[in-house]
Amino acid sequence: MTNSAAEQTTVLIVGAGPSGLATAACLHQLSIPYIMLEREDCIASIFNKYSYNRLHLHLQKQYCELPHLPFPKEFPTYVPRKDFLNYLNNYASCFNINPRFNNLVKFAKFEEGKWKVEVEVGGDGNNNNIWYEGRFLVVATGENTEPVVPEVEGLSEFKGEVIHSTEYKSGEKYENKNVLVVGAGNSGMETALDLANYGAKTSIVIRSPVHVVSRWSVNLGLMLQKSLPLHLVDSMLVLVNIIMYGDLTKYGIQRPKEGPFSGLVRIGKYPIIDMGTTEKIKSGEIQVLPALKSIKGGGDEVVFENGKSYQFDVILFATGFKRSTHLWLKGDHGLNQDGLPKAMFPNHWKGDNGLYFVGLARHGLYGAAMDSQNIAQHIFKLI
Secondary structure, three states: OOHHEEOOOOEEOOOHHHHHHHHHHHHHHHOOOEEOOOOOOOHHHHHOOOOOOEEEOOOOOOOOOOOOOOOOOOOOOOOOOHHHHHHHHHHHHHOOOOOOOOOOEEEEEEEEOOOEEEEEEEEOOOOOOOEEEEEEEEEEEEEEEOOOOOOOEEEEEHOOOEHHHOOOOHHHHHHOOOEEEOOOOOHHHHHHHHHHOOEEEEEEEEOOOOOOEEEEHHHHHHHOOOOOOOOHHHHHHHHHHHHHHOOOHHHOOOOOOHHHHHHHHHHOOEEEEEEOOHHHHOOEEEEEEEOEEEEEOOOOOOEOOOEEEEEEOOOOOOOOOOOHHHHHHHHOOOOEEEEOOOOOOOOOOOOOOOOEEEOOOOOHHHHHHHHHHHHHHHHHHHO
């Protein structure tokens, strides 16, 4: 199919996660035509297909709802995965959002005053490609796109099971097994907790300093930063959590010099919102280990940077994701090498030539909701 046969619209949205849904709803409210392209076969695939069962939204629900539709009053303060998925399905229905599923964007370029997007339909490799054209392009592919497993010497020889956190659902089948969780972000820490709760002999690699904070202190911080300088909010949070958790260095957890919110704003490093993992670490139910170095002994020994080695039945990589936008978005697209906007918050959502980014400011669902409203209003003024 040639460009002359491309389907035309005003706005093209790439991605049907919460960011894309929020943008579509805001455009719908302003009667702006759009087409949404999604490579998976469902909305919010990270939550639908690649999340663990015990997942709850880490922030209070008022910080996580999308524009124009609040959470039902009966939802708990911290919304569980199942309820959040129901909310997203209702959201799509309420705003008549109908993504084009199994539409994998191959490339997008700005040419002759419009965005031209080539899509592979079906993902079966049969080269069933079609074109779309729109005046505006919204990148809503999110922060989490492609699972990352780091290179580890000898990993291919490991005799046990190796999985990424996107494949993990529950610790039920790992009872009495020695499990190593590599990665101490929020998903890694909560996965380790889930494994320990199911009776797995759990260890976790924490190689870099992290802030461990309580749920309520994070929500307090979000309120305080509206009226106080960031460094004061950080100082208060650090003090509160030192009182709550004490000195965690004796358990292998170092605290960064930069405050929890400052680190998030500057480099996108999220603090660890403690769900009970810290208590398990203190009790010895979860062992903290330094950086993973290699697999030796014919695949039997897992060696760490301190020179010690242990045997494990399972290695679970909670090592996050990388973004693939740079593979299909052509030209000077306003993204850095990590696939995040070059422009700093709060101007991160707007690129050149009718290009927009939603949900890429590392401000979670709250940030995506703000982005989507800014984008829809900006497009509305332009047309």
